[in-house]
Amino acid sequence: MENSVVLKNDFLGRSLAVINDFTVDEQLFLYNQTYRLKQKWLNKEDLSEFMINKNVGIYIVFIEPSTRTKESFINAAKFHKKARVTIFDSNHSSFNKKESYVDTFNMLTGYSDYSIFIVRTKLEGTCRLLERSVSQFALRNNLPIPSFINAGDGKHEHPTQELLDEFTFLEKKNFDNSFIHIALVGDLLHGRTVHSKINGLKIFKSVKVDLIAPEEISMPFHYIEKMKNNGFEVRIFESIEKYLKQKDIADIWYFTRLQLERMGEDILEKEFILRNSVTFRKDFLSLLPHQVKFYHPLPRHKIHPTIPTFLDKLPLNGWEKQAINGYWTRIILLSMFGGALKADFNTSVKTEMLDEPKIDDEKFIVNAEVKNGNKGVQKEGKRGIKPIKNGTVIDHIAKGKKTEEIYLTIMKIRKIMKFFDIDSADGIFKSEDGNFKGYISLPDRYLTKKEIKKLSAISPNITVNIIKNSRVIKKYRIKLPPKVYGFEELRCKNENCITNPIYGENVKGSFIKDEKGQLICEYCETPHDYNEIWDI
Numbered sequence: 001m002e003n004s005v006v007l008k009n010d011f012l013g014r015s016l017a018v019i020n021d022f023t024v025d026e027q028l029f030l031y032n033q034t035y036r037l038k039q040k041w042l043n044k045e046d047l048s049e050f051m052i053n054k055n056v057g058i059y060i061v062f063i064e065p066s067t068r069t070k071e072s073f074i075n076a077a078k079f080h081k082k083a084r085v086t087i088f089d090s091n092h093s094s095f096n097k098k099e100s101y102v103d104t105f106n107m108l109t110g111y112s113d114y115s116i117f118i119v120r121t122k123l124e125g126t127c128r129l130l131e132r133s134v135s136q137f138a139l140r141n142n143l144p145i146p147s148f149i150n151a152g153d154g155k156h157e158h159p160t161q162e163l164l165d166e167f168t169f170l171e172k173k174n175f176d177n178s179f180i181h182i183a184l185v186g187d188l189l190h191g192r193t194v195h196s197k198i199n200g201l202k203i204f205k206s207v208k209v210d211l212i213a214p215e216e217i218s219m220p221f222h223y224i225e226k227m228k229n230n231g232f233e234v235r236i237f238e239s240i241e242k243y244l245k246q247k248d249i250a251d252i253w254y255f256t257r258l259q260l261e262r263m264g265e266d267i268l269e270k271e272f273i274l275r276n277s278v279t280f281r282k283d284f285l286s287l288l289p290h291q292v293k294f295y296h297p298l299p300r301h302k303i304h305p306t307i308p309t310f311l312d313k314l315p316l317n318g319w320e321k322q323a324i325n326g327y328w329t330r331i332i333l334l335s336m337f338g339g340a341l342k343a344d345f346n347t348s349v350k351t352e353m354l355d356e357p358k359i360d361d362e363k364f365i366v367n368a369e370v371k372n373g374n375k376g377v378q379k380e381g382k383r384g385i386k387p388i389k390n391g392t393v394i395d396h397i398a399k400g401k402k403t404e405e406i407y408l409t410i411m412k413i414r415k416i417m418k419f420f421d422i423d424s425a426d427g428i429f430k431s432e433d434g435n436f437k438g439y440i441s442l443p444d445r446y447l448t449k450k451e452i453k454k455l456s457a458i459s460p461n462i463t464v465n466i467i468k469n470s471r472v473i474k475k476y477r478i479k480l481p482p483k484v485y486g487f488e489e490l491r492c493k494n495e496n497c498i499t500n501p502i503y504g505e506n507v508k509g510s511f512i513k514d515e516k517g518q519l520i521c522e523y524c525e526t527p528h529d530y531n532e533i534w535d536i
Contacts, residue, residue, distance in 0.1 A: 007346055007348055008346070008347055008348050009342045009344065009345065009346065009347055010336075010339055010341075010342045010343075010347060011026075011147075011336040011337050011341070011342075011343075012114060012144065012145075012147075012337070012338075012339050013135075013144065013145035013147060014147055014336075014337060014349065015131040015147050015148040015149070016127075016147075016148070016150060016159050017125075017127035017128045017148060017150045017157075018150065018156075018157045018159055018196070018199070018525070019157065019159040019162045019163075019196045019199050019200045020199040021159070024203050025345055026347065027163070027166065027200075027203050028203060030163060030167075030329065030332050030333065030336065031163075031166065031167045031170055031203075031329075033050070033332045033336075033341055034167055034325075034328050034329050034331075034332045035171075035175070037050050037328055037331065037332060038328055050079075050331065050335045050340055050341065051079070051080050051081065051082065051335070051340060052080040052082060052083045052334065052338035052340045053340065054082070054113060054338060054339050055082075055113040055114070056083045056084070056112055056113065056114045056116060056338045056339075057083070057086065057108070057111055057112030057114070057115045057116070058083050058084070058086070058118070058334065058338075059086050059108055059115065059116070060077065060085065060087045060088065060118045061088045061117060061118065061120070062089050062120045062151070063088075063119070063120065063121040063122075063123075064120050064121050064122045064152070066151070067299075068298060068323070069120065069152060069160075069161070070089075070120070070151075072326040072327055072330055073118050073151065073160075073330055074087060076330035076331045076333075076334055077118075079331045079334075080331075080335070080338060080340075083334075083338065084112065098504060100504065100505065100506075101126065101129075101130065102129070102130065102133045102134065102505060105117060105130050105134045106133075106134055106137045109134055109137065109143055109146050110143060114144050114146070114147075114338065115144075115147070116146065116147045116334060116337050116338060117130065117147070117148050117149065118151050119148060119149065119150060119151060119153075120150075120151035120152045121152075121153055121154075122153070122154050122496060123153065123154065123496060123497070123498045123503060124153045124154040124155070124156035124494060124496050124497050124498065124526075125153065125156065125499065125521065125522075125525075126150075126153050126498045127148045127149070127150040127153060128498075129505060129507055129523055130148050133507075134146055134148075149333065149337070153192070154192070154496045154524075155189075155191070155195070155496075156192055156195065156525065157195055157196045157525075158192040158193045158196055158297075159196055159200075160326075161192075161297050161326070162193065162196035162197060162200040163329045163330075163333065164325045164328075164329040164330075165193070165197070165200070165254070165295065165297070165322065166200050166201070166203055167325055167328075167329050168318065168321065168322040168325050169252060171321075172252065172293055172318065177204050177205060178204070178205050179204060179205065179206040179207075180207055180208070181250040181251060181252065182197075182207075182208070182209055182210070182250050182252045182253075183209075183211075183212055183243065183249075183250040183252070183253045183254065184197065184210070184211055184212065184219070184254050184256075185212040185213070185240065185253055185255045185256070185278050185306065186213060186217075186255050186256035186257060186258065186306050187213070187217045187256050187257065187258045187278075188211060188213040188218055188219040188256070189213070189216075189217040189218060189219070189220060190217070191256040191259065193256060193297045194219070194254065194256055195223055197254075198223050198226045198227050198230070199226075199230070201230075201232065202230055207227075207230070207232040207233070208232070208233040208235075208250070209227060209232050209233070209234050209235070210234075210235045210236075210237060210243065210250055211224070211235070211236045211237065212237045212239065212240055212243050213238070213278060214238050214239065214273070214274055214277045214278075215238065216267050216270060216274060217258065217267070217274060217278075219236075222518075222527045224236075225516075229515070238277065239276075239277035240277065240278060240279070240280060240281075240284060241277075241284075244284055244287040244288075249287075249289055249292070250292075251289070251291050252292075252293055252295065253292065253293070253294045253295065254295045254296070255278070255280075255294060255296045255307050256296070257296075257299075257300060257305070257306060258271070258278070258301070258304075275304050278306050279304070279305075279306050279308070280294075280306065280307055280308060280311065281308075282310065288316075292316060293318035294307055294317065294318055295319050295322050296319040297322075298322075298323050307319065363479075363482065364456055364460075364478060364479040364480065364481045365449075365452060365456065365476050365478050365479075366476065366477045366478070366479070367474070367476060368476065368477045369475070370472050370475050387470060388441055388442075388443045388444075388467055388470075389443070389467070389469065389470050390443070390467060390468055391441070391442050391443040391445050391446065391467055392441075392442045392445055392446055392447055392464060392465065392466060392467065393439060393440070393441050393442070393465040393467060394413070394439065394440040394441075394442070394455070394462055394463070394464055394465075395437070395439055395462065395463040395464075395465060396431075396437050396438075396461065396462045396463045397409055397410055397413065397437060397438030397439065397440065397462050398410075398437065398459065399431065399435050399436070399437035399438075399461070399462075400436070401436070402436075403428050403436055406428050406436055406437065406438040407428060407438070409438060409459050410428075412459070412534070413440060413455065413458055414426070414440070415536055416458055416489050416534055416536060417451065417454065417455060419440060419442060421442050421443070421444075423443045424440065424441060424442050424443065424445075425439075425441045426438065426439055426440045427439050447464065452464060452476065452478060454487055455478065456478040456479065456480060456481050457480065457481060457484040457487075457519075457530060457533070458530070460478060460479050460530060461477075461479060462477075462478060463475060463476065463477050464476040464478060480513060480519075480530055481513070482512070482513050483510070483511065483512050484510070484511045484513075484519060484533060485508065485509070485510040486510075487508065487509075488508065489534050489535050490508055490509030490510070490511070490533055490534065490535070491509050491533065491534070492509050492511075492521040492523070492524060492526055492528070492533075493526060493532050493533075494521065494524050494526040496524070497521060497523055498524070499523055499524075507523075509521065509533060510522040510523070511528060511533055514527070519532075519533055
């Protein structure tokens, strides 16, 4: 099946694994519908237009324990009286007997005309895996494609929290999305709610973000880079105290708790210092400008809250209305995925997630000029590998690197590519420009296109010489491909990624090259150098 786009204006079969799965227009549509729902409810008007009227099964699957998010979804699902709501929790047998997640959700997909799965788990990228695998199952069996909603996956993302947060910010700003100045305070390293803001805040046309956290729990660098790439102005502060010493203070503060359960012992040893840096104190009140609101995804730590309880009755308190908004935004999200609400614009997405992508080889495997006289590859009288009559010579390996690194790259190529051919040879030589480089010579062996693609992701910027009758007849210069996938040896370095073999889902690593040349895991979005994606 070729990648295609079918024009539509409903949200059936759509999923929300990360906040970026919704366009800005789609998010604004959800916020507008949420506003309409709240106003109709306050005015005691009929709400039936928001209710799902199809045979929809809503499955609330919380493999990781939760109270607030789970209850919010349960009540939002019950709003849709015609939908069938099934609730699983972390103690449910099918998720504790090491049964395949994909198989379990495949079976559940056939029980309703449409299925919506709300999933919370510690394994990052789970919703993306389920979206792809279960959608393929549905297509094979002529079933409607189900929807998946990520209710939080490890320290990756929490997109439905982001929906209620952004709606709450818009309410504060009277739905003016021209500008937002927000301070993110607390555990920015492990806080998945703040990670979702990297893309969620794009609903505002101009964004200024102040990151307030000590270095040990600061925002990961790749998220900061994403914010800058999104056009956000980003400032960094080590503590609330230092932040308040300057005058340009945000009117929206978003706090997160310190997630000690996700921290290592080295960070836990500094617990008191870390808490003190991101906990609001009474003596800070006089330093705040007017109209400031504090928000928090809740619940707070009952002993060491970053927003102490003395603030509860002050006008700063925005977190209580924020928490209530979770009910309304989740009702609308289910309305959209259940077919009750349709947009006045195209809501189609490409079906490429269901198919093997087609990668244009010409962009990273380039034919190079073959100079007359090249003999297998070395010229007469030159030091190097003995010329071969037929076969392949891989040249320019790790050119310009130290000899130790070149040697290790040669060994890595041999191991991953299984280049254990009899009479094969390798070496490190100095090129004419004075840089060192590596060679591998493979007599009587020609590489397939798939092997060349694989080689391009192991050691990009090398040259592959095809030799026949002692002459170079073809030469390829290969670069890092736009996508690396389909190889058994690929592995995401994030131990909590759903692709990790210890979790038994039998899914291969898959990586997309970003604009800076990093390889991003398609499931958990962890960035990698090309040297980090191979399990050797």
